[in-house]
Amino acid sequence: MQSNTARVLVGIGAVAAAVILLLVLKDDGGDDSTGDATTAAKAKPTGAGKGDAGQQKPAKPAVPTIVIRGGKPVGGIAEISVDEGERVRFKVRSDVAEEIHVHGYDIAKEVSAGGTVGFDFPATIEGIFEAELEHLGEQILELTVNP
């Protein structure tokens, strides 16, 4: 009887494993459905605001701008990846008045409705960090600092 119970359990487990596999593998097939967060920030070279173009030194990469519309980042959560010791630079243009908070680094800046605010700080802490619209609790950026 015990052996039967075990057999039943193994059967249930096998079905469960099959379901997991199906879900995981199915997803691998159609990766686009996961809503990959391709953003303005990822498209670094083209994403710069027009106003900066004149002042930029040629060697300096363009500063990505995260656009907030209706309290949400346009194009999903932005991604920025830098190495430790480099500088983290990005701008946020928002249609709502908010406080933008970079967790871990604990840097917070206010932005007025329709305004733009710039961030420029050294990447001193390794890890993955979120930047949020603090009051809405909406994540707008995933910052990765590699060693």
Added chain:
Amino acid sequence: MIRLFETLPYAHALVARQDLPIPAWLFAWGASIVLIVSFFALSAAWREPRFEDEQRRSLGVGLSRALLGMPAQIICGGVGVFLLGVAVYAGLRGTEAPDRNFAITFLFVTVWLGFPAFSVVLGNVFKPFNPWRAIGRAVGGGFEALAGQRFAHARYPERLGRWPAAIGLLAFVWLEIVYGVSGGVAVGVEPHSAAVAALVYSAYTLTMMVVFGVEEWCERGEVFSVYFGMFSRLGIFGAEGGRLQHRKPLSAAGHWATLPGSTAVVIASIATTSFDGGQEGAFKGGIERVYEWLVDGGLDRTLSLRLTNTLFIALCFAGVALVYLIGVRGMSTVKGAPPLRKLLPGFAHTLIPIAFAYLFAHYFSLFVFQEQAQFGYLLSDPLGTATTDLFGTASSGIDFKVLSSNAIWYVQVGALVVGHVIALVLAHDRATAWWGDYRDAARSQYWMLAVMVAFTCFGLYLLSDANG
């Protein structure tokens, strides 16, 4: 200004710095080391059991009396009740920002992640601090003094064993990472909900203690006692009959899974950590798929996400259980094997080091960061409302630079490899005790070896950048 924060949702607010995934090369090295160590273990195997006998030695009477005597028990119990009270009060009256409220860090980091580690090193230290046990014993003592007789408890149904604890463990993690949902995103439980849950759990636990008896319930149904007690079996310190004891390392683990449902407790531990590690990686696509399917089906977003995550925790449990069952089933085919009903719980304790390694690898950095908050600003300003500064540390912060990513990676890989080796040692040792012939014992362990390699490599995978 700070008042404003109270009604607002916070996504992942407790985890300000997330670990970088283990790079592919280190993942490959870690997995290779696991395989090499495993084959080495096969060849270097011993023939007689070495960890079945605990070889207990009692420690000094004075020390035992000081640490286990009534004054110490009253003090420890009082501290436990007080701290639970502070956590509940902070949860009910403090800010809803989880990172600024004493309740969340204390319950889910300091206690939930701290006690497994303390227990391995120091023995079953949760027992004296267990607030419900303290209250239960005080009430029981009071009843005895007044009524002049012991309270007549109901007999605990033996078949239930530790199943209530296993289900409670799943419920606890469910509350921690599934219940708190905001705008279709799992954000972790809010302080107020955590405090209410603590009160509900207290009422449930105290009721069960009245019905079945304090120690009976702590040994079988009380989630935290059972869970932390399980990890304490790996260490060298124990206590019996009012005496502190020293024992051979790991030896007490083999006598833990003697109650029904124990296997489910350790499987639940591995499964919940796996879910937490995979929910934004390996399981993410599947979770989104099921979630969208439920939302398209007309279900509310919050309900859909809770249902989906609940389903995936259940699947993780089933998956971990399946791997273990395959191992046990395989062993039972080896000549001279004990019956399956003996084998099934008989190797459950070999999963305890794996469960501990999973916990350690996944949450070690969070613990290091969050304890700075616990002993800094949360201690001085437990409500997070900037109204108190009890110890002058209210404005302190967390130094996220104390751990480099490299340090975290090596600790993670190291924990999983060490946990793997200990699991192999325990499994091999049990096999030598239960199989008459050592060659059959070794043969039976090919199966457990496969199980352990699967768990360890899966654990490494969850932490690596392959888990995208």
